[in-house]
Amino acid sequence: MSTARAEVLRRVRAALAHRPPAPDVPRDYRRSGGPGDLDLFADRLRDYRARVRLTTPDEVTAAVVAALRERGLRQVVAAPGVPAAWVPDDIRSDDHHTAGGVVTACHVAIAETGTIVLDHDARDQGARALTLLPDYHLVVVRREQVVAGVPDAVAALAGVRTQTWVSGPSATSDIELERVEGVHGPRTLEVVVVR
Amino acid sequence: MTFLGMPSRNLVGEPFPRAARAALGNAQLRRNLAKATGTIRAKRASVVAEVPDWAGLRAAGAAIKDAVLADLDTHLLRLEEALTARGTTVHWARDAEEAARVVTELVTATGTTEVIKVKSMATAEIGLNDALAAAGVRAVETDLAELIVQLGDDRPSHILVPAIHRGRAEIRDLFRREMPGVDPDLPDDPAALAEAARRYLRHKFTTVDVAISGANFAVADSGALVVVESEGNGRMCLTLPRTLISVVGIEKLVPTWQDLEVFLQLLPRSSTGERMNPYTSVWTGPTEGQTSHVVLVDNGRTATLADPRGRAALRCIRCSACLNSCPVYERTGGHAYGSVYPGPIGAVLSPQLTGVRHNKTLPFASSLCGVCYDVCPVAIDIPSMLVHLRGEVARTTAPNAESAAMRALAWAMSDSRRWARALRAGRLGRALGRRRDRIGRLPPPLSAWTDARDLPRPPRQTFRDWWETR
Amino acid sequence: MSGVRVALFVTCLVDGLFPDVGKATVTLLERLGHEVVVPRGQTCCGQMHVNTGYARQAVPIIRNHVEAFADADVVVTPSGSCAGSIRHQHADVAAEHGGRRLAAAAEEVAGKTYELSEFLVDVLGVTDVGAYFPHRVTYHPTCHSLRILRVGDRPLRLLREVRGIDLVELPSADTCCGFGGTFALKNADTSTAMLADKMTNIVGTGARVVTAGDASCLMHIGGGLSRLRAGVRPVHLAQVLASTAAAPMAVAVR
Numbered sequence: 036m037s038t039a040r041a042e043v044l045r046r047v048r049a050a051l052a053h054r055p056p057a058p059d060v061p062r063d064y065r066r067s068g069g070p071g072d073l074d075l076f077a078d079r080l081r082d083y084r085a086r087v088r089l090t091t092p093d094e095v096t097a098a099v100v101a102a103l104r105e106r107g108l109r110q111v112v113a114a115p116g117v118p119a120a121w122v123p124d125d126i127r128s129d130d131h132h133t134a135g136g137v138v139t140a141c142h143v144a145i146a147e148t149g150t151i152v153l154d155h156d157a158r159d160q161g162a163r164a165l166t167l168l169p170d171y172h173l174v175v176v177r178r179e180q181v182v183a184g185v186p187d188a189v190a191a192l193a194g195v196r197t198q199t200w201v202s203g204p205s206a207t208s209d210i211e212l213e214r215v216e217g218v219h220g221p222r223t224l225e226v227v228v229v230r
Numbered sequence: 231m232t233f234l235g236m237p238s239r240n241l242v243g244e245p246f247p248r249a250a251r252a253a254l255g256n257a258q259l260r261r262n263l264a265k266a267t268g269t270i271r272a273k274r275a276s277v278v279a280e281v282p283d284w285a286g287l288r289a290a291g292a293a294i295k296d297a298v299l300a301d302l303d304t305h306l307l308r309l310e311e312a313l314t315a316r317g318t319t320v321h322w323a324r325d326a327e328e329a330a331r332v333v334t335e336l337v338t339a340t341g342t343t344e345v346i347k348v349k350s351m352a353t354a355e356i357g358l359n360d361a362l363a364a365a366g367v368r369a370v371e372t373d374l375a376e377l378i379v380q381l382g383d384d385r386p387s388h389i390l391v392p393a394i395h396r397g398r399a400e401i402r403d404l405f406r407r408e409m410p411g412v413d414p415d416l417p418d419d420p421a422a423l424a425e426a427a428r429r430y431l432r433h434k435f436t437t438v439d440v441a442i443s444g445a446n447f448a449v450a451d452s453g454a455l456v457v458v459e460s461e462g463n464g465r466m467c468l469t470l471p472r473t474l475i476s477v478v479g480i481e482k483l484v485p486t487w488q489d490l491e492v493f494l495q496l497l498p499r500s501s502t503g504e505r506m507n508p509y510t511s512v513w514t515g516p517t518e519g520q521t522s523h524v525v526l527v528d529n530g531r532t533a534t535l536a537d538p539r540g541r542a543a544l545r546c547i548r549c550s551a552c553l554n555s556c557p558v559y560e561r562t563g564g565h566a567y568g569s570v571y572p573g574p575i576g577a578v579l580s581p582q583l584t585g586v587r588h589n590k591t592l593p594f595a596s597s598l599c600g601v602c603y604d605v606c607p608v609a610i611d612i613p614s615m616l617v618h619l620r621g622e623v624a625r626t627t628a629p630n631a632e633s634a635a636m637r638a639l640a641w642a643m644s645d646s647r648r649w650a651r652a653l654r655a656g657r658l659g660r661a662l663g664r665r666r667d668r669i670g671r672l673p674p675p676l677s678a679w680t681d682a683r684d685l686p687r688p689p690r691q692t693f694r695d696w697w698e699t700r
Numbered sequence: 701m702s703g704v705r706v707a708l709f710v711t712c713l714v715d716g717l718f719p720d721v722g723k724a725t726v727t728l729l730e731r732l733g734h735e736v737v738v739p740r741g742q743t744c745c746g747q748m749h750v751n752t753g754y755a756r757q758a759v760p761i762i763r764n765h766v767e768a769f770a771d772a773d774v775v776v777t778p779s780g781s782c783a784g785s786i787r788h789q790h791a792d793v794a795a796e797h798g799g800r801r802l803a804a805a806a807e808e809v810a811g812k813t814y815e816l817s818e819f820l821v822d823v824l825g826v827t828d829v830g831a832y833f834p835h836r837v838t839y840h841p842t843c844h845s846l847r848i849l850r851v852g853d854r855p856l857r858l859l860r861e862v863r864g865i866d867l868v869e870l871p872s873a874d875t876c877c878g879f880g881g882t883f884a885l886k887n888a889d890t891s892t893a894m895l896a897d898k899m900t901n902i903v904g905t906g907a908r909v910v911t912a913g914d915a916s917c918l919m920h921i922g923g924g925l926s927r928l929r930a931g932v933r934p935v936h937l938a939q940v941l942a943s944t945a946a947a948p949m950a951v952a953v954r
Contacts, residue, residue, distance in 0.1 A: 040322040043480065046532035047303045055538070057300035060293040064286035064492070079505060148506035155517070162518055163469040163511075167462065186491040193487055196454075197517045200494075200510035205462040208502055209375035209391055210398055210420040212266040218374060218424050219431065220462025220509060251889045557876045561893045595887060597880025597894070598751060600847035620753030636754045640746075643712065644760035646768070649743040653716045668926055678888035682895070683923030686717055693710050693719035697726075697738050 067190075068183025071146030073228060076181050079149025083203020084216050085224040095175060096120050098227045099138065102173055106223075111136040111173075114165060116158025121175060131164065136171035137221075143191040144181045148202060151176060151226065152188060155197040163199060172201075172221040177229045240326070240357050241530075241580045243568010246591040250566040262397045263563050270554045273503025274605070281499065290492045292609040295545035298450075298483050299535060305450040305483045306526065312453030313524055316515025321525045323356075329477060329527045330361035333442065336475055336523055337367055342440045348457060348464045349373035350444025351389060351548055352477040352527055354570040355583075358442070369442070370434050372463035374427050381408040387564030387572060390501050390550040395563050398423065431463065441467035445478045446547070447493060448524075451486050454514045455524070458497060460507050468511050475523045480531050481544040493547060496607035500549035530583030539618045543578045545608040552602035552612060558595060567592060574602035574612045578619065586622045593619035631675075650694060659688045704734045704824070707772030709765075709786075709813070711779045711915065712744035718915045724942035724949075725778045725816060731944075732820075732829060741768035747785035750793055752882045759798040762790050766805045774823070775813040778938045780845025780913045783815035788848055815845060816938055817854040817913060827857045832945040834864030837935075838907035840898070840921065842914040843876050855913055855937055862940060868905045872897075879920035895924045903930055909951060913937045 077087045090098040099121045103111060110128040113121070117138055128134040140159035141151045151174050153160045166172050182188055192198060205220030216222065243249060253259060278284055298305050310320045321336075323329035333353075337345055345362065347353065347369050359369040359380075371380045378393035379386050382404050386392030393401070402418035409430050416426055443464070447456040455476055457464045468474060484490065498507040516522040535541050553559045553573030564572030569580035569592070577596055581589035593616050596602075602612040624633065642652040659669070668684040671677070679685060706729050710722040726736050746761035765786070769775050777783050790806035820826055839859060845851045859867050878884065878894025898921060902910050910925070910932055912918050922934030933951055943949035 039324050039328060042324050043322050043526070043528045043532065044303055044306070046528065047306070047480075047535065050532050050536035050541075051300070051302065053538075055296075055300045057297040058293045060297060060489075061286070061289050064283040064290060066491075082505075083508070145506075150506045163465065164518075167465050167469055185495050189488060189491040189494070195512075196514040198510075198512040199465065200506070200512075202504070202506035202508050204508065205460070206508045207374050207420075207424050207461045208270075209373070209378070209393060209461075210396075210401060210423055211262070212269045212391060212394070213420050215420045215424045217421075218428055218461035218463070219372075219435070219466055247887050247889065250887060254889050254893050557878070557894050558887075558890055561897075562890055593753075594883065595890075597843070597876050597878060597883045597891065599843035599876035599880070601843075601874075601876075604847055617751055617753070617755075620751070621755050622753075624753030632752075633754070636749055636752065636757055640749055640754070640757040640761055643744045643746065644764045646741045646743050646764070649712075656716055668923075670927070675885055678885040679923070681888060682892040682927065683920065684926040685923060686919065688717060689719050691719060693715040693722035694738070694740075696719055696723065 065184055066186050068147070068187055070179070071144070071181035071183045073146070073178065073181060073230065076144065076146035076149060077228060079146065080203065080226055083149055085149070085203045085226055088225070088227045089230060090227055091230055095227065095229055099173065099175065102225055102227065103136065106136065106171060108135045108171065110134050111138055112165060112169065113138040114140065114159050114161030116140070131168050134169055136173060137166055137169040138173045138175070139166055141174050141176055141180060142195065142198070143188045144176045145185060145188045146181055147184045150188070150200055150202045152192060153199045153201065154195045155199065156195070163197065166199070167220060170221055171223045171225070173225045173227065175227045175229065240355055241569045241571070241584045242588050246566060246568070246595040249568060250562040250595070253562045253566045258397065259395050259563055260561065262395055263560055266391065266394050267554045267560045270503055274500060274551060274554065277499045277503055277505055281495065287492055287495055288607055288609050291496050291607055292545060294484060294489050294492060295608055296542070298485060299481070299541055299544055302480065302483070302535065305485060306480060309448055309450040309453060309483060312451065313515070316453050318453065318515055318522045318524055321523060323525055323527045323529070326356040326529045329356040329525055329529065330358050332525050333358055333475055333477060334361050334365045334367070337362060337440055338365055340440050340473055342367065342438070344368045344370060344438050345440045345442050346370050346372050346434050346438045346467050346471065347376070348441065348443040348459065348467045349376050349392075350442070350477060351570060352444045352479050353442060354386060356477065356527065356529065358477070370438070372431050372434070372467060374424060374461060377427055377431070378404065381405070385565060386570060388550060388553060389548050389571065389573070395565070435466040435470050439471050440473045440475070441471040443467060443474065443476045445476050445482055446497065447484050447490060448478050448482050449487050449490070450483050452514055454487060454512055456490065457511045458507050459509050460502065462509055465509055465511055468513065472519070473521045474516070475525065477525045477527060479527050497547055497549055500551040500605070500607040533585070534582040537582070540582055540615055542610050543575070543582055543615060545610055546575050546579065547608060549607055551605040551607065555601045555605045557599060557601070558597065567595065575610070578612055578615045581619055586619055587626055590623050590627070593623055650692075653692045653694070657688045657690070702733050705773050706734050706736050707769055707775045708736050708738050709742055709769065709775050709777040709782065710738065711777060711782045713915050713919070714778060717919070718936070721778055721915050721936040721938055724936065724939040725776070728829060728938060728942040729776070732824065732826065739768045739772065745782040745785045747782060747789065748881050750785065750789050755793045756797045758793055759802070762794055762806060763798065763802055766790070766802065766809050769809050770805065772812065774819070775809065776816055776819045777813065778816045778913070778936060779915065780815045780842050780849050780851060781916060783813055784844040784848035786810050786813045815849055815851060815913060817851055817858055818849065820858060821854040828861035829858065829941050831861070831941045831943055832863040832948060833940045833943045834948070835909050835951055836866040836868060836907045837909045837911055837940065838868050838870040838902060838905045839873070840870055840877065840902070840910055840912040840917065841873055842912050842917045845913045846874055851913070858937070858941060859911070863945065868907055870905055871901045877917050877921050879917050881916075884920060895920060899924050899928065899930065902932055907932060909933050909935045911935050911937050911940050
């Protein structure tokens, strides 16, 4: 192994014998867009055929319960740090293999692309498998978590070790490049946006 | 037994013109390709058009990659240090054979006989599945298109959508025939086919203990690895098995986390034509009790880096926009290129990775129309690179009829009196025009033209002679 | 702008096979009040050599070109592809294989070289050149004019001002016709497949004439149409623009 390492590094250095100066990176693009437009965010989510509910801080619980009821879910799992108010104890399950759905918060969300980012080391977002195996994922996104563009989200995620960026439900375009929602991940993504 | 320096057979096929001829004769293939590439071109165009700073992102993407390449040794060492510090074991491989061997040894050491795979160009390039099979390990492809290719004992024909050459009816027939436990009345709509794959693979995800992935990006300063995908099979493979082995080409590095703000905009819009792909996984070191390995692969990349006029090809982020836009690819499909990297970028990368002497026809598999350069999110000037590689082919080929003709023509064209005489001699060609004003048949090699096109009969008077008499 | 002394680079293909395109370019520029000269020393831009891998052999051709046009005020050529080679290849090839002095001289010639539609629209500032061409015409934007020179819609702006013209849009216009120089010979099957689709689109417009800014692509497209007896005639942009009510171009169906 060490021979291969030494040889690859030797080849790299030989290839760069007349070391080209590293170019300065022009950052002539939108670096910071600030807070995201909630309507745009909702629009983008719907474009991926995610379900979207807009609600107010006082009505989060009602929105979550309504969503689960509409979905016909009697048992859901929730990330450990998800407030008890969002998911009442009587419908909380511990087993993500058998539960029909999962409820989590998120770390940051991107309006321009309709993306939600989970930090798997945060208690209210849970380990990776939690949001992967159930067929239904409900995310609660607070207004101040929604940023304008990708650079804003990348800045907010510096130092976050394990992340999943979610943009709509699982999808494939592998057959005739026609998009189909729902392959291996949750086939339904529902987003409760708190204004 | 292969010896060091021998090109991977996954990068070389039969001569392009011959392979293309076979593909062009397949009407079903032509229809599938035209439909699929047409769909994706339109999607890409619309999501790129809505980004007001696309040109700025493209310039930044190109410069970030150039900066990595200019100090690749430093960035590789930094990545190795960051990965090691977080508990990942780093391995290095000089060529395809060594990379496949390293991975195979890691797999067999776990005692497993089956691995699940996230779609990865690097593992296709190093021929990993065959190496694993030789060691008694079955590799299960979990990306839908790769699964279609694997079940059909077929070869991938596209970087992003390896089964792009297959239509839905063919895929349904294949699933009915080859997929264990499938509904015998499976219909051919893509949703039903995806559902069948979901059922088939779910069991694999929850029972197989070793996964193999590539990486779209490796962040040098933190050791974060990034996999960009759509279906969730990537998330499954990265999350559930206890051992994760990631095969990463040494050009996949970006210097800092912040640089991803550029590539996570460029890549999804260029590849699937979406604002963002459904799932992007980022992990830094083994998580949740896993063991993780990274294998850093050279396999011709350092040779490419050594060519100042060719090294920009290492910017490639494997988005496939050049394939989807290329009029040659659209008609021949990917198999004609004979390499796991088809299309315009494949016509550049494959000869670069193998050495042009092993891949002499690919640099000519382009009309140099320039669409590939326009759509490339990291501004790789593919046409100029193809021209550069054509020069390498000519330089390393023994003198032949073509080079003699080129030399003679250059001699005539470098002096106007010689050229005027040559043009007058060319008027003798008028005798070839059996019909009034066109030539319908010429001997080889010009028959390649007249097989399908007439040639105008040379005029009585050249322009320069007319000008002199005016 | 009036009274420009234009050095015409007619191109090897037009010189030897399509002299009418050169004549039309002269007619048009003179009609617009400019003096045309044809430097005697000119031959070819050398693009075929460069693009086939013989850049070293192209150096004497490039040197010849640079010397032939060294004294010109402005160089105009009825070819997007040749203008593209002069502007985007000559100096590079010269720098690599021909030396710094040749590269500098090539840079200078490149800086004063224009493709015909660029010269008319950008330098002369005209779009109405007084042309008359009473036929149904479709326009194929050639790859190098579009993606190397970026002529954009300049040729269309010129065509739209032509009296009597019935200009119809070509579907998938910006897709390559499959010519590609020696590509047409080395990959004849693929080239022909691309040509077939281009011809289908052309014939579908019902046009009687297909026009473009490059004689090379028109030779390819025209060669295919002629083989099919498609009844569509290739006519160079210069010929359309040179045609007037007083001296209309005869468009015979072959």
